[in-house]
Amino acid sequence: MMMILGLFPFLRRTTPYQTLEHQMTWRHVKNERVGQYARYQYIGPGEDKLTISGDLYPEITGGDLSLTMLNLMAASGKAWPLIDGTGRIYGMYVITAITETRSAFFDDGKARHIAFTVNLERVNSDMREMFGQISEQIDGLTEKVSSAASSAMDSATSAAKSGMDTLKGLF
Structure with a gap:
């Protein structure tokens, strides 16, 4: 297992991802001072976002069913625990966006290749x-x-x- 989001596993044979981008920010407030450089005050963690991107080949890997499951999870509006295959617990994340790009079609219109991107945002700070x-x-x-x-x-x-x-x- 590469990673699990809630009860949805990202597996190499079903929904493998090729890139995982993790962006974390920290918030600082700028306090202007007369005749001196401004001071910055740390006020806590900012946004914590993950972007998971991959390519599906429905004849070999997952396809519509895997993406439908992710869409249903997103539509529920719930936060899901995110844990990678090494056991690292990222926290609770909501799915904020899913992008699918279909290409190389069969005669019936079914895609041979589906590129996907899942955007996640952390919603908790305490384990x-x-x-x-x-x-x-x-x-x-x-x-x-x-x-x-x-x-x-x-x-x-x-x-x-x-x-x-x-x-x-x-x-």
Whole structure:
């Protein structure tokens, strides 16, 4: 695994990226002084942005499905943990933009080559905050899975009862 964003893994065989650009800034306020050079005061970290770019060849690597998953994650508006393959934890990031460039088309219009860029921006500054957000997402996911499982059990029970009633009617 090259990197994981939330539950989306960037793998060499599915969504490999060729470049990873990390830009971090720090904020300083300029204080003018009479007859002297201005002084600067550090006021904290600024923006922390990542840009992930790569090329997909749908016959070999991932394609529409991988990019659709990233688009759905972006549309959710949620922050996702970003961890690289070495175990480095970057923090919680939101997807701010996805760019796709399709080229070298088949007769049916499907692209043989898809260049993609995913722009991410960090939204937390404290690791404790990050783990709190992850646990909230896991709790929400657990509730959804539990609800879906309960619904499936209810449907299966209803279908079994209906089947039994049908069999009783035959005999």
